[in-house]
Amino acid sequence: MMTSSSGDQWKPSKLKSPQQKLIKEGDHHMRFYTISHKHYCGIDLHTKMMYVCILDSDANILIHKNIPTNGKAFLKLIAPYREDIVVGVECMFSWYWLADLCAKEGIEFILGHALYMRCIHGGKAKNDRVDSEKIARIMRGGDFPLAYAYPAELRPVRDLMRRRSHLVRIKSEIQSHISITNYQYNLEPFDKNIVHKGNREGIADHFDNASVRLNVETDIAVMDSLHDQIRNLENYIIRHAKDYDGRMLYRLKTVPGIGDILALTIMYEILSIDRFPTVQKFCSYSRLVKCANESAGKKMGTSGSKIGNAHLKWAFSEAAILFIRGNDKAQKYVTKLSKKFGKGKALSILSHKLGRAIYFMMKRNDVFDMNYFFRNS
Numbered sequence: 476m477m478t479s480s481s482g483d484q485w486k487p488s489k490l491k492s493p494q495q496k497l498i499k500e501g502d503h504h505m506r507f508y509t510i511s512h513k514h515y516c517g518i519d520l521h522t523k524m525m526y527v528c529i530l531d532s533d534a535n536i537l538i539h540k541n542i543p544t545n546g547k548a549f550l551k552l553i554a555p556y557r558e559d560i561v562v563g564v565e566c567m568f569s570w571y572w573l574a575d576l577c578a579k580e581g582i583e584f585i586l587g588h589a590l591y592m593r594c595i596h597g598g599k600a601k602n603d604r605v606d607s608e609k610i611a612r613i614m615r616g617g618d619f620p621l622a623y624a625y626p627a628e629l630r631p632v633r634d635l636m637r638r639r640s641h642l643v644r645i646k647s648e649i650q651s652h653i654s655i656t657n658y659q660y661n662l663e664p665f666d667k668n669i670v671h672k673g674n675r676e677g678i679a680d681h682f683d684n685a686s687v688r689l690n691v692e693t694d695i696a697v698m699d700s701l702h703d704q705i706r707n708l709e710n711y712i713i714r715h716a717k718d719y720d721g722r723m724l725y726r727l728k729t730v731p732g733i734g735d736i737l738a739l740t741i742m743y744e745i746l747s748i749d750r751f752p753t754v755q756k757f758c759s760y761s762r763l764v765k766c767a768n769e770s771a772g773k774k775m776g777t778s779g780s781k782i783g784n785a786h787l788k789w790a791f792s793e794a795a796i797l798f799i800r801g802n803d804k805a806q807k808y809v810t811k812l813s814k815k816f817g818k819g820k821a822l823s824i825l826s827h828k829l830g831r832a833i834y835f836m837m838k839r840n841d842v843f844d845m846n847y848f849f850r851n852s
Contacts, residue, residue: 508585509617513559517611519603520564520573525549526603528611529556541603544569546576553582561585563614565592566622575627584624590782591620623750632715633743637786639708640740646701649694656691657681672702712739722840729842730833731805732797740790741833748837757834762788763827787830795826804849 511532519526522544529538537556542548553560561583564570570586577584587610613619625633650670657665662681667674675695682688716724716739727738751757758764762783768775799805805825812821832848835841 505588505591506621507617508561508563508614508619508621510561512561512583514556514561515611515614516553516556516560516562517607517609517614518562518564518573519607519610520544520567520569521603522569524603526607527552528604528607529553529560530611530615532615534612534615536608539604539608544572546572549573549576550580557582561614563587563610563619565589565610570624571627571630574624578627585614585619586622586624588620588622625746629719629743629746632712632719633746635708635712636739636743639705639712639736640786640789642701642705642708646698646705649698649701653678653691653694656687660687669698672699675699709735716742723837726836726840726842727833730794730798730829730836731802731843731845732800733794737790737794737797740786744784744786744790745837748834751834754831754834758827758830760784760787761791761830763791763823763830791826791830792822794829795822798825798829804845808849808852 513532514537515530516538517528517530524541525544526541527538527549528536531537538552540552542552553562557580562573562577563585564573565587566589574584574586576582592610592613610619653669654665660682665674665678665681669675669678675698678695679688679692682691713735720742723742724735724738727733727741728735733741748757751760755764759766760783762780762785765780799809809818809821809825812824816824828848832843836843
């Protein structure tokens, strides 16, 4: 990493302790859509139907109608108001098609952050008609909390990465079931780690009962199938990433412990580091910091632990564990922190430090420098 003066932004010496830094740097300030338009289209979006509410600049309701989730029907409905209109929906799983349609038609589209749009769920009466009007009115009032609408051209590969992670978790659950079954019958531990496909041969023969053996054979067959599917996904994603930004993939892998999977996860979940004007906002988005919960001068712990990107949180947590393997400097650093904060908090501090380092690496198009990373530690 470069040693320019801008690197001083993340010197640990500026705060009393790394743990204080974890809390003080929390920056969950939400961005709101404040641009004025002639018309505001709020949509309560569902899989089969969508309730559309269109307001003018004076807050008069022009359209309030439930229509099928059909692109032609939607464009026909908003046709008289397309001269200057913004379309807003709450972030839920079915927004892709509407965002792509608006982009194709040159219509302004904004995505609402679901956890910050609680105002639409707080009334005495709640239904699709009421929700669509609330969405339109908070858009007009400049209080619409923005979520990031991931670009359509890279969205499929990012979703492949997330699907791969889901399949890995399923495979781990099945592996745990095999081990638990072995413990249930108090059998000898397996000679090799069955996480590897080649080490699972003959595992079912450990069990005498035919039903138990069939149970384990089924688990092994599913694990083998998942192993092949996961490997195919990984190969496809790596090829795609090299074509998209091979240099960034290489730079991320210069961090000890970060291989293809963690680098790809970080790369596709961040996409563009320019989304984050400060390192504090980046660490907040990555769930690497905690925000203080204060009222009337009283501190009541922390909040916002579920707000941010869970995939980046996982990636940096994994990176911290792998970073200390065979790394004497990292092990001494974690041991020192563990004496004061405990092992869990020490690893959290290290993952936060790695997140800050990667932020500046991506900002400056630089590679990782171990000496610079531990210069004040």
